[in-house]
Amino acid sequence: YPKQKPVVSLMRERLSKEILDLLKQIGHVARDMGFGVFVVGGFVRDLLLRRQNDDIDIVIEGDGITFAKAFAEMMGARINTYTKFGTSVIIFPDGFKVDVATARMEYYPSPAALPEVETSSIKLDLYRRDFTINTLAIRLDPDGFGTLTDFFNGQRDIKEKRIRILHNLSFVEDPTRVFRAIKFEQRFGFTIGKVTREMIKNAIHLDVFRELGGLRVFNEFRQILEEENPIPSILRIFDLGLMEIIHPGITRHNELIDQLDEAKKVLAWHDLMYTDEPIERWIIYFLTLLAPCDREVSEVVARRLMLPPKYRKILTEERFHARGAYTWLTHGLPAANSDLHRQLSPLRTELLLYVMAISKGEAIKKSISHYMSQLRHITLSIRGRDLKTLGLKPGPRYGEILADTLAAKLDGQLKDRDDELAFAAGYL
Numbered sequence: 001y002p003k004q005k006p007v008v009s010l011m012r013e014r015l016s017k018e019i020l021d022l023l024k025q026i027g028h029v030a031r032d033m034g035f036g037v038f039v040v041g042g043f044v045r046d047l048l049l050r051r052q053n054d055d056i057d058i059v060i061e062g063d064g065i066t067f068a069k070a071f072a073e074m075m076g077a078r079i080n081t082y083t084k085f086g087t088s089v090i091i092f093p094d095g096f097k098v099d100v101a102t103a104r105m106e107y108y109p110s111p112a113a114l115p116e117v118e119t120s121s122i123k124l125d126l127y128r129r130d131f132t133i134n135t136l137a138i139r140l141d142p143d144g145f146g147t148l149t150d151f152f153n154g155q156r157d158i159k160e161k162r163i164r165i166l167h168n169l170s171f172v173e174d175p176t177r178v179f180r181a182i183k184f185e186q187r188f189g190f191t192i193g194k195v196t197r198e199m200i201k202n203a204i205h206l207d208v209f210r211e212l213g214g215l216r217v218f219n220e221f222r223q224i225l226e227e228e229n230p231i232p233s234i235l236r237i238f239d240l241g242l243m244e245i246i247h248p249g250i251t252r253h254n255e256l257i258d259q260l261d262e263a264k265k266v267l268a269w270h271d272l273m274y275t276d277e278p279i280e281r282w283i284i285y286f287l288t289l290l291a292p293c294d295r296e297v298s299e300v301v302a303r304r305l306m307l308p309p310k311y312r313k314i315l316t317e318e319r320f321h322a323r324g325a326y327t328w329l330t331h332g333l334p335a336a337n338s339d340l341h342r343q344l345s346p347l348r349t350e351l352l353l354y355v356m357a358i359s360k361g362e363a364i365k366k367s368i369s370h371y372m373s374q375l376r377h378i379t380l381s382i383r384g385r386d387l388k389t390l391g392l393k394p395g396p397r398y399g400e401i402l403a404d405t406l407a408a409k410l411d412g413q414l415k416d417r418d419d420e421l422a423f424a425a426g427y428l
């Protein structure tokens with residue numbers, strides 16, 4: 001039997017009224033359909049850790065898809081279903097999502113002529129998960145609403161700050177869990193349990209990662225690099241010899257820690273200065289890790305991780321444009337605004353931040369900061385059609401003239417639209 005305890009008051013204290021009401025409604029509807037119903041996993045873990053988490057994972061003992069359809073209809077929400085896995089996502093009009101899974105059916109042969117017995121069990125569903133801290137469930141049915149249900153000592157491991165697998169084949173079954181263990185360990189300040197540590201070593205020894213799909217490695221690795229502070233996890237990955245899964249050419253060289261620290265500082269600076277500009281933080285760390293690697297290594301990494309085209313291009317092309325800009329900056333400063341603009345405008349923000357991270361001293365950082373805060377926002381008031389009005393035949397010259405005009409504007413030579421027109425007219 002599982003350990004049980006009421007956590008309604010904790011739920012009231014920690015959850016918004018909207019979420020609490022939603023969970024109650026889910027409980028009612030499922031009960032009326034005759035299904036058992038639980039909220040499970042990271043949501044419950046984070047509730048006990050008093051951390052914000054709005055990813056609601058529901059497990060239905062019964063038919064999750066039928067439930068999701070009925071519930072979505074009632075709420076005026078859409079759903080996506082994955083019949084093969086018995087899962088659905090309910091998507092509310094405001095974009096809020098709730099995942100619904102079906103506690104997997106198990107079939108037991110029964111004696112004599114009786115048909116086999118079908119059991120759906122929350123316990124079996126939870127047993128298939130990665131770590132004990134993720135196996136906690138809370139009942140949502142009206143009679144048992146708010147009953148924390150703990151089959152595998154998840155509460156104890158949360159209290160003792162321990163990441164522990166449920167059975168010894170866990171990492172062999174799903175090697176990505178090794179990355180997840182590292183992620184959770186650092187995120188919560190927990191420790192990977194002794195047996196679990198042994199099993200990680202064992203999995204590495206058995207080379208279970210060789211068969212692992214690139215996209216899965218990429219997703220886990222990216223998640224780690226998106227954590228608040230990924231540096232300890234990165235070092236752990238090196239220590240365990242796991243970086244080789246991505247590429248043996250990614251090494252823990254002498255300057256790496258300083259560069260990663262620098263990347264972290266640059267990101268903090270960006271957060272502060274450009275709150276509204278969304279960036280993909282992991283790219284900056286990833287590029288920093290790859291900084292000493294050549295083009296060939298980038299190609300292999302991109303293939304190994306099955307990177308989507310956008311990221312492949314960042315890795316194998318844009319990274320080298322950034323390198324070029326970096327080399328130029330180390331020799332070319334101080335520079336005219338127009339030169340700075342020409343060097344930096346082809347680079348997306350992540351690449352600019354990467355150059356800041358690998359640069360030593362303040363001069364390069366200052367120049368990039370100047371570009372980001374001022375220069376990149378400067379645009380011309382005139383366009384191609386103004387050149388046409390001036391009497392210039394449309395053609396490739398347009399681009400050159402406009403670029404020159406912009407350069408002059410960046411260097412402070414043109415004050416207003418009339419100045420721009422006059423400058424462009426000089427080319428006629």
Ligand code: CTP
Binds near residue numbers: 042055131174177180
């Ligand atoms: N899970 C697993 N094995 C994996 C990935 C996930 O067993 N390789 C299980 C975990 O038990 C987890 C659940 O699936 O609770 C959902 O996973 P995820 O969406 O990654 O959620 P979280 O555990 O909340 O992770 P995060 O906080 O980083 O989103």
